Amino acid sequence: MPLVRRVREPYAGRWALPGGPVRRDEDLADTARRTLVATTALSPTYLEQLYTFGRAERSASGPRVISVVYWALVRPEEAERGIEDENVAWHPADRPPELAFDHRTIVSYALWRLRTKMEYSRIAQAFLGETFTLAQLRQVYEVVLQRTLDPANFRRQVEASGDVEPTGEYLVGGRHRPPKLYRHREANDLADNGPLTGL
Template sequence: MTTSSVDTAEAGQEAARRPDVAVLVVIFTVVDSALQVLLIERSAPPAEGEWAIPGGALQHGESLEQAAVRKLAEETGVTDVFLEQLYTFADLDASPADGSVGVAWFALVDPARVRLAQRTAWRPGWWSLDAVPRLAFDNERVLEVARERLINKLQYTDAAYSLLPPTFTMRELQQVYEAILGRPLDKRNFRRRLLATDFIAATSEMRSDGRHRPARLYRFVGRF
C-alpha cells in the first residue's frame, strides 16, 4: 500500500470515528404574557408526527455560530436578535441524519418580526412552556437547560431587548420578565431595580390606549 493510500485510509477511519454534529436552536418569545417556544412537527421519519426543537446537521465549512444563525433565519426570518450558545449534549437520542452530538443555542425573538417557515418535512408552531408536548430526540433536556439559562441571563443582562419593540412601556417590560420568571413581580420594586441597572432609559414619548393615562415609553440603551 502506498503512502497516499495509507493516508487516505487513515483519514477515512478518522472521519468514521468523528461524531456527526447537529445544531439545535431553542427559540423563545413572549405572546399574551406567556413564554413560548418554537417547535416543529416532523412529517417524515425519523420521529414522524412528533415535535422537536428546530435543528439540523452542521454543513461542510460552516462554523457552529453560522449554523445557528442559518437555522434561526430559516425558521423565523430574523437574524439580528439575541443568540447565544447554550450547551453541548454528547448523548442525545438524536436523529442519525442530524448528528450524534448536539450543540444547542438559544434565541429570543419579538413575535411581531417573526415569519414562520412552512415546509413539507415539518410544521412549525409556538407552544406555551406549560403545554409543551412530548418531544423527540430527548429534546426535553435541551429545553429545560435553555429555560434555566434564560432565567439566569435575565438577572444580569439586557437580553429581554430581543423580545420587545424598540420602545415599550414599563408594564410591557414587566410582563416579559414575569412570563420568563413564571411569577408576578411588585411594580414599584421592578421599576426601581430596572432603572438602577442602566439597561433602559426613558424616552420623550408617551403612549395612551384611551383607557388609562399616557404611559412613558422606554428603550434599551445602545440597542436601537
C-alpha cells in the first residue's frame, strides 16, 4: 500500500494513509480520487467506500475528525505510474511501519474486508486484466488470503462457480504448453454499492 510521510504535527515524520478534506462542491468518492491522485499520482479503476471511522477519541487534540475511508485496488500497471520518493512509499499492508493516528486499525479492517470479500465476490478481478489464466487468478487468491491453494481443487471450484468462461484463446510466450485464457462472465461493477449503484 502507498503511504505518505506526515510533514507536520501531530505525528510529524510518521507514515500515514493518504487523505484530505472534502471540498464543499465534491462527492465523497470524487474527494477520494482527487486526494489519491494528488498525494500518490495513482488513479485506480477500483475504488469503493470501506467504512466510516469516527470514535470520539481518535483525535488527540483539536476538533473531532471523522474519516470516510475509501479503498482502491491497484493493478501492477497502475502502480508503476505512482509517485515514490522520501515522502511517498509502498509498504507491505500486513507489516506496515508505525502509523499515525488510528491508521493501523484502518489498514487491519481493510485487509479483513478484502479477505472476506474474496469468499463471495469477484473482487480478485480488480487485480487482473480483461483476460487471465486460472493460475494468475489463483495467485491473487493466494497472495490476498496468505495461504497456498491446491491448483486442481481451485480449478474445479472456479469452473463450477460459473463466474468465469474460457475465451478460446491461450497465453503465449511461455516454455510450457500455453494455458487457456479466461474472462469473467459478467461485466458488473466490482464495488458493492447495493441500491446506490449508478446514483
